[in-house]
Amino acid sequence: MRLLITGLGGFVGQHLKSRLEMRFPDCEILPGIPDIRDARAVNDSIADGRPECCIHLAAISTIGKARQSPDDxxxxxxxxxxxxARAMLQHVPDGTFLFASTAEAYGTTFQRNTPLDENAVLSPANTYAATKAAADLALGAMARDGLRTIRMRPFNHTGPGQSPDFVVPAFASQIARIAKGQQKPQIHVGNLDAERDFLDVRDVCDAYLDVVEHRLSLQPGAIFNVCSGQTRSIRSILDNLLRLSGVQAEITIDPARLRPSDIPVAAGDASRFRTALGWTPRISWNQTLNDIYEDRLKSV
Incomplete structure (x- = not known):
């Protein structure tokens, strides 16, 4: 199998590569595309490589960076x-285009306070979510023109190697610095009351690879939520990290870390994906937190 993975050097891409090598050791990973904004380079790369499957991870993936650079x-x-997608449709019409969308696209629909399935209305509440929702919808339209696309909507996922721009490694980084005497015993936080459905990135990568393995049996244009079905408060994550580290610290609210459009609870329903492919998270939350903390101890 020839596979093209955009964003292979990123957080999810690095974990995906490791999982891919374990599950599909004979897979050929095609050279990456330096800039997916370059339509000619994208077209030439796909025309030359003719990937049987493209896993599209590359994105500006943080809400803050998207807000700062909306045009980009x-x-x-x-x-x-x-x-x-256009290059795949033109040159490899039988190939599969797996798009890593995001549950952020549901946005204000989460205010219904019920776990959302794939039929929920997309109502993005920030620039990042809006760009991903637009791409998600465009691919759905292209599926009617023959694009063999599968749209994945993962909820929050974290793990070792993630940038401290994201909440769990941000907490772990501060706690690691305190443990090493590099920071006063004071942790700066944003909204601790928000509740999110968190997954280990390695479980999300396995979900993507399950789709790759069974891609020919899936309906083009299919959408799958990827979530655990359990929400956790940001406060509980901080408490868990402090407990496993043995660090004691004062908690201080930092106004700069508060998001103006924060959704109180974002809960999802992944029963469609479980029914289709039998996927379920396998890595315990405690293991995820321990791996993140150990990773940050080495990094700070």
Missing amino acids: TWAVNLQGTLNL
Whole structure:
């Protein structure tokens, strides 16, 4: 199998590569595309490589960076996705295009306070979510024109190697610095009351690879939520990290870390994916937190 993975050097991409090598040792990973905004380069790469499957991870993936650079975010997250999808449809019409969308696209629909399935309305509440939702919808339309696309909507996922721009490694980094005497015993936080469905990135990568393995049996245009079905408060994650580290610290609210459009609870329903492929998270939350903390201890 020839496989193209965009964003292979990123957080999810690095974990996906490791899982891929374990599950499909004979898979050929094609050379990456330096800039998916370059339509000609994308077209030439796919025409030459003719991947049987493209896993599209590359994106501007943080809400903060998307807010700071909206034009670039639209160019990468929407136009870059369309460049890839059009090239796949033209040169490898029988190939599968797996798109890593996001549950952030549901946005304010989470205010219904019920776990959302794939039929929930997309109502993005920030630039990052809007660009991903637009790409998600565009691919759905292209599926009617013959694109063999599968759209994955993962909820929050974390793990070792994730940037401290994200909440769990941000907490772990501060706690690790305190443990090493590099920071006063004071942790700066944003909204601790928000509840999110968190997954280990390695479980999410396995979900993507399950789709790759069974891609020919899946309906083009299919959408799958990827979530555990259990929400956790941000406060509980901080408490768990402090407990496993043995660190004691004062908690201080930092206004700069508060998001103006925070959704109180984001809960999802992944029963469609479980029914289709039998996927379920396998890595315990305690293991995830321990691996993140150990990773940050080495990094700070």
